[in-house]
Amino acid sequence: xxxxxxxxxxxxxxxxxxxxNKELEKIVDTSDEWVTTRTGIRTRRIAGAGEKTSQxxxxxxxxALDMAGVSAREIDMIIVxxxxxxxxxxxxxxxxxxxxxxxxxxxxxxxxxxxxxxxALEIADRYLKNAPExxxxxxxxxxxxxxxxxxxxxxxxxxxxxxxxxxxxxxNEERGVVASQLYSDGRLWQLLSLDTMPRRYCPVVDYxxxxxxxxxxxxxxxxxxxxxxxxxxxxxxxxAVEGLLHREGIKVEEIDLMIPHQANIRILKSLAERVNLPxxxxxxxxxxxxxxxxxxxxxxxxxxxxxGCLKNGDLLLFSVFGGGFxxxxxxxxx
Numbered sequence: 495x496x497x498x499x500x501x502x503x504x505x506x507x508x509x510x511x512x513x514x515n516k517e518l519e520k521i522v523d524t525s526d527e528w529v530t531t532r533t534g535i536r537t538r539r540i541a542g543a544g545e546k547t548s549q550x551x552x553x554x555x556x557x558a559l560d561m562a563g564v565s566a567r568e569i570d571m572i573i574v575x576x577x578x579x580x581x582x583x584x585x586x587x588x589x590x591x592x593x594x595x596x597x598x599x600x601x602x603x604x605x606x607x608x609x610x611x612x613x614a615l616e617i618a619d620r621y622l623k624n625a626p627e628x629x630x631x632x633x634x635x636x637x638x639x640x641x642x643x644x645x646x647x648x649x650x651x652x653x654x655x656x657x658x659x660x661x662x663x664x665x666n667e668e669r670g671v672v673a674s675q676l677y678s679d680g681r682l683w684q685l686l687s688l689d690t691m692p693r694r695y696c697p698v699v700d701y702x703x704x705x706x707x708x709x710x711x712x713x714x715x716x717x718x719x720x721x722x723x724x725x726x727x728x729x730x731x732x733x734a735v736e737g738l739l740h741r742e743g744i745k746v747e748e749i750d751l752m753i754p755h756q757a758n759i760r761i762l763k764s765l766a767e768r769v770n771l772p773x774x775x776x777x778x779x780x781x782x783x784x785x786x787x788x789x790x791x792x793x794x795x796x797x798x799x800x801x802g803c804l805k806n807g808d809l810l811l812f813s814v815f816g817g818g819f820x821x822x823x824x825x826x827x828x
Contacts, residue, residue, distance in 0.1 A: 498665050499665075500669045501662050505560070506659070507550045507557070508783065514536070521650070534759025534781055538653065538786075540654065550655070552593035555572075555633055557796075559631075566596040566597075568598075570630060571599055571630045572596060575603070575611045575633065576605070576635050577641075577817075578635075578640065587601035587602050608815060609815065609821055610788030611789070615632050615662070615812075616824070618630045618662050619671045622662065622664040623664075626664020627664060628664065629661060630663070634787075634789040636655060636657070636786050636789045639655050641653075648720055653784055653787070656790075657789050657792075657793070658796050669827050669828065670826065671826055672826060674825070675734060676821075677819075677822060679818070680818060683817070688714060688717070688817065727815040730815060731765050731823070734823040735813055744809075749810075749811050751775055752777065753798060754776065755816070805828065809827055
């Protein structure tokens with residue numbers, strides 16, 4: 495007996511703190527017009543003091559469980575895609591297990607940067623092909639604000655915090671994961687990287703009292719060569735989408751909605767143009783939440799689901815690209 499990973503519940507969590515482009519003008523040499531024009535981002539969510547990745551992940555997970563009508567004790571496995579776990583060990587997934595009371599699950603994290611949720615979904619799909627009765631929590635969660643240099647205008651305008659989650663189980667219907675393909679290229683790691691030393695909470699609200707970069711936050715911050723990342727992201731995601739559609743004998747016209755990693759509005763528009771998909775078929779949250787790495791796709795998926803944008807039988811396209819480099823694409827029948 496085999497099955498595909500079918501999503502039976504979605505959930506998301508976003509911190510209350512909203513950081514606008516106007517506020518960023520007081521932190522760094524930028525403007526609302528510059529940020530909006532180049533990224534599409536107008537606001538992003540920032541975790542509060544003491545608000546941890548695992549807590550946000552647990553709240554998103556509980557919402558997904560509630561929608562699915564599944565109790566935490568019924569969950570067999572928890573996978574969290576994140577690069578901003580609370581600590582190196584235990585994993586974020588183990589802390590989520592404790593927080594929601596999923597005592598019968600085994601739990602682990604994966605590190606694939608912005609591709610983390612799709613990598614986790616692929617792992618769940620492989621498990622469910624052999625054990626379709628399993629119920630698995632797949633989560634993407636990040637507190638990128640604590641890993642951002644808020645005086646580097648090339649990166650600080652991009653990132654936000656949040657978490658998204660799905661409950662997946664096996665399906666013998668024509669629903670769930672239709673096909674997928676994952677990629678990575680470690681040769682290009684220096685174009686988008688984050689050192690291992692954790693940064694501590696950065697009080698963005700107190701920007702007027704920050705005297706200099708060295709006193710702002712300790713530890714490491716995200717490093718990115720934006721122009722090169724843009725080039726590779728569009729090319730590799732475009733090739734991945736075209737390759738998977740060709741392999742499966744599916745025309746781009748059959749795609750009902752693409753839900754991509756919310757990296758940058760210009761990347762999303764260039765990708766849609768590259769694969770000849772009308773942009774009205776691309777679901778975006780970048781303008782409201784910024785780039786929340788592994789959390790961005792499941793947050794967008796939950797929002798689209800709760801807004802009634804997804805109908806039974808819709809063919810969805812998930813496309814992601816992140817540091818590593820990592821990238822991938824999933825065809826999903828809703």
